[in-house]
Amino acid sequence: MNSIALTWKLARTGGRRGWQGQLLAAAAAAISVLILLLLLAVYLGAGTRGDHAAWRTPSPDPRGTAVQALSTTFVRGTPVTVVQLAQLPDRPATAPPPGLTDFSQPGEVYLSPALAALIRELPAGQLAGRFPRPASYHTIGRAGLASPDELIAVIGRTPADPAISSLPESDAGLGLTARAVVSGFARTAANPGSLFAFDQTGALMAVGLLVVPVLVLAAASGRLGAARREQRLAGLRLAGATPRQILAMTGAEAFAVGAAGAMAGAAAYGLLLPLVARVPYGVGAWYPGDLWVGPAYLIAMIVLIAGVIAVSAMSALRRVAMAPLGVARQADPQRTRTARLVVFLVAAGYIGVRASQGNLGIGGTLTLMLLCYGAYLTLGPWVVDRLGRIIGRFARRPAMLLAARRLSDDPRGAWRTVSGLVLAGFVAGFCSVAQLGAIGASYPGQVAVQVTPAEGGQTVEDLAAQARDRLRAAGLIATVQADPDDSLLWDSGIVAQITGGPAEIDTALTVLTGLVPGVAPYTQDLGNADITMTVRQLGQVGFAALLLGFLTAATSAGLTAAATVLDRRRTYRLLRLAGTPLALLNRARTWETAVPLVILAGGTTALGVFAATRLNSMVGTGQSTNAGRLAACVLVGAVAMFAAIGASRPLLRAVTADPVRADD
Amino acid sequence: MSEALAGYGLVKKYGSATALAGVDVAVRARESLAIMGPSGSGKSTLLHVLAGVIRPDEGRVMLGEERIDRLGENRLSALRRDRFGFVFQSGQLLPELPAEENVALPLMLSGSRRREAVIRARRWFGPLGLDGLERRRPGQLSGGQAQRVAIARALVVEPDVVFADEPTGALDQATGEEVIRLLTTVTGSLGAALVMVTHDAGVAAHCDRIVQVRDGLIAGRRQSAVAPTRNGAAS
Structure with a gap:
């Protein structure tokens, strides 16, 4: 308790610079928590809305009380789910499905609000004529809807009506047509229907793409805070504080700052919820309530991020707290193992063999994509290390030499800084070239x-x-x-x-x-419905991952650059004192991020383009390089990155401006 | 022999605190000068004013015939790079660069080609007892070895003046003695002047002359009692 009180006192007296550092760290924590909560919200929300959609697929019960038939029609290429219900005679009454006030009687039609609006908007000969036309339509309530944009009709029939009786019992796994005798609608089905098949998978993909960059961002913010704190704590240590006390104080302070930022991020998530709910995913936009993760997850995320920041701050400070004179003695530089290359080659070989076999299906393709990412994550540090050594051998200018030596000195750190954008590059390359929309049977008109x-x-x-x-x-x-x-x-x-x-x-x-x-x-839409939906969601996930990936990668690159300046301020200051131009130090710092970024992110972007062209030729569609979008993505990514790194230039100037300051 | 570096009537104030209150000091080529004094006496300020890091409020700093205290920042920066060498207590070596590249860095900054710079840098390893350590990184060197690499880096540009700020502050006494002996002899053999700030009388004793700074003023000057023999041969 004592050390926490002391920590608070020290934090308050940390001065303006101290507060700026805390603010930056807190902002990074806020962004981390915001993104994690959004990802979690989409994942959990996809489950919730799947539950809301589950009642439409009949769940057979031979002793049931009603016949339920599911079919799907398309208007303007968008699926309309049609559920037809018929009460069986001489059986107990059936409870109405969710969202309906009563079990629909023959001739009654319930419409989702979005479908009702569309029926009003389009001529009857294009849409309304497909359904019975009662004097007035009923409305399906929110309980029966997965999304406010969903197009659903529930039609009451008699059991003998051919509209029901002639429907097939299933459509060989497509999941858009089914008929069965049912006893009710209360279920949370494992399979909510083929239009929702990719909902959670897509959300998981986004999590997979973004969780590492987000944690890297949080860790970078912890390091930044630690560098700020180092000076004060070095003084404390001289005053007799034990390393354990100092670590505890650092952890407590970093946790508090991280938690404050994380709470702000959680609040931002709450405020943004209505806006985020309007972003379409799969069948359409969201009900905000479905995207609310609940207090338990909210607190868990705050604790998680604050914890990551605290641990990162403590491990960054460990050196200082332990070394007697505050001189960070660096042991042998980390070597990356060639085993990484072997793992990558095995994975790449497997991917190549599987891909050339064709007929992967969506699941197989996804697995291979994930394997690609994994292989790249394994290979990344090794490539950075080699890059550093090769450039280090041939560099002529001092800035390039410094950058190269930094790369092979801490390849994992350099890789962490750019890994987010490297992954984003793959997604950008893939999404901008893949002609996924054209997969499937093509019988236009x-x-x-x-x-x-x-x-x-x-x-x-x-x-x-x-x-x-x-x-x-x-x-x-x-x-x-x-x-x-x-x-x-x-x-x-x-x-x-x-x-x-x-x-x-x-x-x-x-x-x-x-x-x-x-x-x-x-039409052809029926057979392609599931693929079309998956492809649309892949595009949405890809775009979101790209956007958020850029945000996190640029933020963490900026924070890392700032933390590095603070970590090395003594060396930088002495170099400047000995006449090293500031511009050279800045150039070296830019190179050390730019080189791996250009080569690795450029490499993955090219890989994404290549994978997409392979896929295009596999499904026999033409190649269309969406060069404009790709170039825009690359440009935005690069500008964001360099702006973030450039943001620490004033910091470098400031920490080296006063060369005569006493050692800290 | 004319003065390599001289300061006349140097005054420097920080707010109301006076760091230097009118100091005259000079050092000749091949000569070593120790600046001693208690903490806060102004000895570090004096070193920084002489090295063109801080501008004096009054007075002049002359490097040979050239007045340097009114030069622009870029010009001063280049001057510090090309005509001065610096040895600090610690932390001046870039941890990721092998020793020889740390030494070669000032040459590369001044426009030498890398190959040539490294070859010139390697020549300093023998005389400083660093043979075989060219490819080691600072983290793999002992404190004394790291300071000798720092000395090599200060001398590789063949400066007119070498400034040393507590160069033995992080070393044990025996290692410190060794480093200081190398620093004074090698600097002298190069024909450069040496200006060193220290609070250690044993270290100061290796210099030709010692000035005592107290409250921003020179409180005493004397020839060192145990001034080392200088061979005087320029390299």
């Missing part, structure tokens, strides 16, 4: 109606003729074929090739509804 043999009576040709009449009546230009060779159809049926855009497609979908009772027409 086709609308298909499946005809099963059970629909006896009419031939497929008859149906085609009827379809032509209906389409012509709707004013569409279309070619209708029965059982064409290469088409959307999985089985027998008709295919209409529509001329026009999304509005014409939606019109065709609407007029062909009911051509065969109970059979919904579909």
